[in-house]
Amino acid sequence: MPKRDALAYIEIENSVASAKIALQGGHIFHFEHKDQGSVLYLSDTATFKKGKAIRGGVPICWPWFGAHKIDSTLPNHGFARTSLWEHKVTEALSESETKVTLTLHASTETLALWPYQFSLTLDIYVGNVLRMHLTTQNLDSKPFTITSALHTYLALDNIYETEVDGLEEKHYYDKPKNTFCIQKGSIDFTKELDRIYQNVENDIIVKDAKVQHTVQTDGANMIVVWNPGEVLASRMPDLSKHTKMLCVESANVLDDAVTLSQGESHTLSQTITTQFTDFSISQ
Numbered sequence: 001m002p003k004r005d006a007l008a009y010i011e012i013e014n015s016v017a018s019a020k021i022a023l024q025g026g027h028i029f030h031f032e033h034k035d036q037g038s039v040l041y042l043s044d045t046a047t048f049k050k051g052k053a054i055r056g057g058v059p060i061c062w063p064w065f066g067a068h069k070i071d072s073t074l075p076n077h078g079f080a081r082t083s084l085w086e087h088k089v090t091e092a093l094s095e096s097e098t099k100v101t102l103t104l105h106a107s108t109e110t111l112a113l114w115p116y117q118f119s120l121t122l123d124i125y126v127g128n129v130l131r132m133h134l135t136t137q138n139l140d141s142k143p144f145t146i147t148s149a150l151h152t153y154l155a156l157d158n159i160y161e162t163e164v165d166g167l168e169e170k171h172y173y174d175k176p177k178n179t180f181c182i183q184k185g186s187i188d189f190t191k192e193l194d195r196i197y198q199n200v201e202n203d204i205i206v207k208d209a210k211v212q213h214t215v216q217t218d219g220a221n222m223i224v225v226w227n228p229g230e231v232l233a234s235r236m237p238d239l240s241k242h243t244k245m246l247c248v249e250s251a252n253v254l255d256d257a258v259t260l261s262q263g264e265s266h267t268l269s270q271t272i273t274t275q276f277t278d279f280s281i282s283q
Contacts, residue, residue, distance in 0.1 A: 025053065
């Protein structure tokens with residue numbers, strides 16, 4: 001299995017697309033349409049180290065999103081994105097679609113952070129579109145509640161020329177301002193943006209002059225939109241070229257948190273369809 005620095009990864013290539021998936025975090029950090037361009041942003045300064053989340057691709061935030069509500073010493077966005085996942089199988093579904101399945105289960109390390117038995121399964125489909133299904137099953141005798149997100153970094157040509165469709169008139173929580181608002185007009189990308197849009201049941205379209213991404217979500221009705229802006233990005237050594245990315249995250253957060261009893265399961269899914277008008281977007 002190939003490695004990038006300290007991290008082993010799975011490499012997928014079929015007739016239409018290629019992908020790279022790190023076992024740490026079950027983290028797809030590269031997805032590209034052949035002869036076209038990169039769908040996912042990966043920072044030039046991203047680190048591939050044990051216990052360190054990769055800046056770009058699709059980090060998995062689980063079993064909590066953001067800071068832990070009670071204990072601020074626990075890892076931001078949970079432990080799934082820095083845990084070592086098991087590669088179960090790679091299947092060629094056709095010449096143009098490949099399925100990769102990875103799993104994560106409770107261990108001594110996870111139980112020290114979160115005292116529940118669980119099974120977490122990630123199915124990634126690499127083809128004309130990128131599909132991800134994250135399934136949580138409660139294997140404990142007690143119910144538990146999770147918040148989670150597929151923290152997808154979409155590759156762009158220029159954030160300042162980007163438009164987002166599908167969020168008009170949606171209520172959202174603005175984290176930098178710590179207030180709730182309603183989306184009116186276009187989104188201003190000239191400063192830090194960190195919002196949770198609520199009750200989003202439609203597709204989201206992100207487009208600039210060179211690329212258009214359509215994000216479809218199942219199993220959640222919250223969408224997180226994030227770009228650090230110039231000031232915050234300058235303080236993040238593992239994030240380069242913040243103008244080349246926008247995070248659009250399918251998320252079970254706030255009132256959309258999921259509670260599972262023993263034996264119950266929940267699947268959070270995201271499908272990304274990308275069309276290029278210029279093939280110069282590459283990682």
